[in-house]
Structure formats: C-alpha cells, structure tokens
Amino acid sequence: MMSSNQQGEIAKGLEGVVAAETKIGFVDGINGRLVYRGYNIEDLVEKSNFEEVAYLLIYGKLPTLTDFKQFKDNLNLKAGISEDLFSIISKTTQKSHPMSALRTAVSYQGAFDPLSSNSDLKSQEKMGLSIMGSFPSIVAAINRSIKGEGRVVSKSTDYVEKFLEESFGRKPSDFEKEVMRVALIIHADHGMNASTFASMVTISTLSDMYSAVTSAVSSLKGPLHGGANEKSLEMLEKIGSPKNAEKVISEMLEKKEKIMGFGHRVYKVYDPRAKILKVYAKQLAEKTGHKDLFDTAEEVEKVMVSKLGSKGIFPNVDFYSGIVYKSLGFDSKIFTPIFALARISGWFARSFEYLHDNRLFRPRSLYKGEVGPLKYLPINERKQ
Ligand code: CMC
Numbered sequence: 001m002m003s004s005n006q007q008g009e010i011a012k013g014l015e016g017v018v019a020a021e022t023k024i025g026f027v028d029g030i031n032g033r034l035v036y037r038g039y040n041i042e043d044l045v046e047k048s049n050f051e052e053v054a055y056l057l058i059y060g061k062l063p064t065l066t067d068f069k070q071f072k073d074n075l076n077l078k079a080g081i082s083e084d085l086f087s088i089i090s091k092t093t094q095k096s097h098p099m100s101a102l103r104t105a106v107s108y109q110g111a112f113d114p115l116s117s118n119s120d121l122k123s124q125e126k127m128g129l130s131i132m133g134s135f136p137s138i139v140a141a142i143n144r145s146i147k148g149e150g151r152v153v154s155k156s157t158d159y160v161e162k163f164l165e166e167s168f169g170r171k172p173s174d175f176e177k178e179v180m181r182v183a184l185i186i187h188a189d190h191g192m193n194a195s196t197f198a199s200m201v202t203i204s205t206l207s208d209m210y211s212a213v214t215s216a217v218s219s220l221k222g223p224l225h226g227g228a229n230e231k232s233l234e235m236l237e238k239i240g241s242p243k244n245a246e247k248v249i250s251e252m253l254e255k256k257e258k259i260m261g262f263g264h265r266v267y268k269v270y271d272p273r274a275k276i277l278k279v280y281a282k283q284l285a286e287k288t289g290h291k292d293l294f295d296t297a298e299e300v301e302k303v304m305v306s307k308l309g310s311k312g313i314f315p316n317v318d319f320y321s322g323i324v325y326k327s328l329g330f331d332s333k334i335f336t337p338i339f340a341l342a343r344i345s346g347w348f349a350r351s352f353e354y355l356h357d358n359r360l361f362r363p364r365s366l367y368k369g370e371v372g373p374l375k376y377l378p379i380n381e382r383k384q
Contacts, residue, residue, distance in 0.1 A: 010366055019361070020200065024057055024349050025189040029266035034190070034273060037061070041186055045276055050159050050184040051075070054132065054345035057189055058352060074126075075133035077157045080166070085109065086141050086151045093145035099221035101145070102337050103214055105138045106131060110210025119206040124355060127209035128348040139341045140166030143334045160184065163341060168329065175287075176328060179280050183324060186273040186317065187339055189346030191266065195220040196343075196350050201361045203351040216347045217340055226336040232261030233322030233332055241292060242299035249303045261319030262304050268312035277320040284327035293323055 011017045026035040034041045037056050044053055055063045055071050063071060081089075088108055092101040109131065110116045115123045140163050144152065154165035160180045164172035172180075192200075199216035203209070220226040239248045252259060264271055285294035301315055325335055 008364065008366055014197075014363070019197075020192065020354060021357075022192075022350065022353060023060065024353060025191060025346070027191040027266050029264070029268055032267060032269040032272050034186070036189060041272060042276065045182050045185050048185065050181055050188070050342070050345075053185050053188050054349075057345050057349035058128070071129075072157060074129045075159075076130070077133050077136065077159060077162055078155055079133065080137040080153055080162075081105075081134055081141065083151070085138070089138065089141045090145040093142055097221065098142045098146060098333050098337050099217060099226070099340075101142050102138060102340055103217045103221070105134075105141075106210055106217055107214045109134060110208065110214070113210065116208040116210050119208060121352075121355060124203070124209050124352060128213075128352060131209060131213050132344050132348055135341050135344050136160075136163035137166055139163060139334070139337045142337050143167045143330065144169075146331055146333050175283075179284060179324060179328060182276060182280060183321065183338070184342040186276055187342035189343070189349065192350075194222075194225045196346055199347040199351045200354045203355055204358055204361045206358070209348070209351065212351045213344065213347055216343070220336060220340055220343065226339050228260050228316075229318035229322040229325070229339075230332045230335050232318050233326060233335075235260055236293055236296050236300065236323070239296050239300065242295045245296060245299035246303050249300055249307075253307065259300070259304060261322075262308070262315055263313045264316045267314070267316065270314040271316040273317035274315040274320055277317065277324055278315070281320040281323040281327070285323055288327040288329075290323065290327050293326070297323060 024037060026033075028035065036044060036053065037060060039056070044056075048056075051072060052063060052068065055068065059067075085105060085108060089101050089105050092104045110127075113127065113130065115127050118124075136159055141151065144150065144167065149169070152166045152169045154162045156162040156165055158177075160177050161172060164176055164180060190196075195216040198219040199212040202215040203212040223231070239245055249259060281297070282294055285291050297320065301319070305314060322332065322335065325338060326332070330338065
C-alpha cells in the first residue's frame with residue numbers, strides 16, 4: 001500500500017500544468033496571436049529592432065532613448081569574444097554538434113566571470129547582459145567554424161549587423177539585415193517551452209545566469225524542440241518540385257509520418273510567425289535562385305491544409321524559416337544556434353522575472369517500484 005505522499009495524478013511532460021505566472025509573453029493558440037508585453041509581434045516586426053524587443057521582454061516596457069543607450073552600453077556588443085573563445089568554439093565545432101559548441105562557449109565564459117559565484121538580482125542581470133552581448137559573435141564563430149573559416153571581427157554595435165558581418169566576413173545588405181531582424185524578433189520568446197523552462201529550473205536553485213543559459217541551450221539542442229526547420233528543409237529538397245508535392249505528402253500521411261513544419265501544441269490556427277516569415281521566404285527565394293524551393297513549399301502547404309486544416313494543422317514557424325536561412329546563405333547546421341541567438345532574450349527575461357518571486361522547482365514523481373523492505377544480500381551471495 002502506498003503512503004499518501006506517493007499518490008497523485010501524472011501530467012506527462014507537465015502538459016497543461018500551470019507552474020508560474022508571467023507578464024512577458026502570451027501565446028494565443030486559438031486566435032493565432034503572439035504577444036510580447038501586450039504588443040502584437042506584427043507591430044514589433046514592422047516598427048522595432050531586436051535589441052528594443054529584448055529590452056521590452058526583460059524590463060517590461062519600451063525603452064526611452066536614455067534607457068536604450070544604457071542597454072546598448074551594457075550589452076557591449078563591440079567587445080565580441082576573445083581569441084581563446086573563438087579557438088575553443090572552432091575546436092568544439094570540428095568534433096561535435098554546433099549546439100554543443102554553443103553550450104561549451106556559454107559555460108566557458110561563466111567559468112571566467114567572477115560574478116558567476118553570486119546569485120543576487122543585480123549580478124544575475126549583469127551576467128544576462130554579458131551573455132546576450134556575446135551571442136552574435138559566438139553564433140557567428142560557430143558558423144565560420146562549420147565551414148573551416150577563420151575569425152572575423154566586426155566593430156558594429158548592432159546585434160543583427162554584427163552577427164551577419166562576423167558570419168559572412170562582409171557587410172550585409174539592408175535586405176539581409178531586415179530579414180534577420182524579423183527572424184530574431186519572432187523567435188525571441190514563446191511561452192514556457194522546454195528550453196525556457198530548463199533555464200527557469202536552473203535559476204530557481206539560485207544558480208547563476210551562465211548555468212541557466214547553458215541548461216537552456218542543452219535542451220534547445222534536441223530535435224523535438226530546436227531542430228524541426230532543418231528537417232522541414234530536407235523534406236522540401238527531397239520533394240524537389242511543386243508537381244511532386246501531392247504524391248509525396250499523400251504517401252507520407254498514409255504511412256502516418258509527421259510532416260515537419262506543420263502542427264503545433266498551442267496554435268490550432270495558422271502560426272502568426274509562419275505568416276510573417278512566408279512573405280520574406282518568397283522574396284528571398286526569388287532573389288537568390290531558390291524560387292522552386294518556395295513554390296514547392298507553397299504547394300505542400302496547399303496539400304496539407306486541404307487534408308489536415310480541418311484538424312487545426314497549419315504551417316508552423318519552422319516551415320518557412322529553413323528557406324529563409326538557406327536563402328540568406330546559411331548551412332542547415334547553424335539553424336538551431338540562430339534560434340538561440342534570438343531566444344537568449346526570452347531565456348534571460350523569464351529567468352530574471354522568475355527570480356523576483358523565486359520558488360525552487362521541485363515536482364514529484366509517482367513511485368511505481370518495489371516498496372519493500374527487501375532483504376539486502378551481500379554481492380557474493382547474489383544469483384547471476
Ligand atoms: N503531420 C501530419 N500529421 C500531424 C502533424 C504533422 N506535422 N501534426 C499533427 N498531426 C496529426 C497527428 O498525427 C494526430 O492525428 P490523429 O488525431 O489522427 O492521431 C493529430 O494531428 C494531433 O497530433 P498531435 O501530435 O497529438 O498534436 P500535438 O499538438 O501534440 O503536436 C507537434 C504538436 C508540433 C508535436 C506536431 O504537430 C508535430 O510533430 N509536428 C511536426 C514537427 C514540427 O514541425 N515541430 C515544430 C513545432 S513549432 C516550434 C516552436 O513553436 O517552437
């Protein structure tokens with residue numbers, strides 16, 4: 001017989017469990033809205049920039065000119081990363097997954113920041129700002145290392161421009177900057193997803209922000225969270241042409257295969273982020289000779305919506321982001337680190353918010369094992 005503290009309902013994967021209060025962001029899955037601090041993402045995409053959106057998520061309001069200048073100074077984007085860190089990233093990327101390189105880079109920085117022994121709010125904020133300020137250079141370093149290229153240092157203090165310039169080793173065009181700005185804004189925060197939750201669990205122990213972000217990066221690495229856009233692009237490339245879409249998708253659905261880039265646990269209507277990215281995917285694909293890829297995607301969307309739209313299955317953000325990043329010239333291996341380049345703002349904002357009214361995360365598991373007490377046998381008396 002179980003004692004009372006061994007009973008309880010299991011919410012597998014914590015599905016449906018409300019574990020924290022937030023004022024940062026709202027994913028409205030019924031009406032297809034994504035809201036940051038009361039602002040629709042469409043409005044922010046049209047009028048704002050990534051740093052301003054990050055400020056909004058972290059501090060709860062749009063910055064004044066003075067706030068913004070101070071925030072940019074605190075991010076200290078100009079500083080970039082050290083040669084040592086570039087070399088560590090380069091070595092790690094040659095041996096392992098780019099997300100392992102990102103995880104190692106965050107952890108390495110934490111090991112050398114004396115603040116990481118502190119857990120007070122001011123220190124956590126300072127650590128969050130320095131991690132975020134280093135992300136454009138870290139992700140760009142991973143991008144270059146994947147291709148075996150050396151370090152590029154940009155003196156730009158613009159988050160998007162610095163990332164693109166250090167990635168490509170040239171000044172990005174205004175259109176490239178615009179597309180990347182939009183992609184980062186729409187990926188900045190998205191409810192209590194696995195990586196955000198991981199960062200919150202870690203910070204709730206009063207650990208430091210480097211550890212929280214390392215936890216978040218580790219959980220974003222998994223294909224169930226960060227990697228669907230890579231798979232979706234692979235599928236589109238395999239389909240090859242709009243005329244093959246109907247046949248291939250029908251066969252996949254008959255075999256009960258999931259079509260990557262469709263469906264969402266929260267959105268049961270068109271993902272608002274996918275709507276925004278589709279417009280850019282079309283323009284970019286046309287400009288860069290990937291029109292066939294976009295046309296194939298559009299045909300796949302038509303087939304999927306006609307077959308599964310009634311079940312609430314529509315394109316999600318990952319369906320068009322692969323085309324966008326590929327058309328910008330990125331290898332699919334860097335797609336998940338680019339996701340992190342945006343989501344660092346959400347991880348930082350939500351961990352920092354949680355710390356203001358902290359309570360250690362400590363759920364229970366339902367024990368289904370032997371309750372005993374069993375008789376302990378010395379090792380030499382145990383049967384094989
Ligand atoms: N392709 C084909 N069928 C699907 C798909 C899909 N992509 N998604 C859901 N379904 C079907 C599913 O087979 C099930 O059918 P039935 O009722 O006959 O059993 C029904 O729709 C409900 O599916 P579910 O898996 O229970 O739905 P869910 O809300 O738990 O799953 C999901 C959401 C994202 C895990 C799922 O849609 C999926 O695996 N999609 C493909 C992977 C993908 O694109 N992931 C990126 C998500 S967006 C990233 C982000 O927001 O961070």
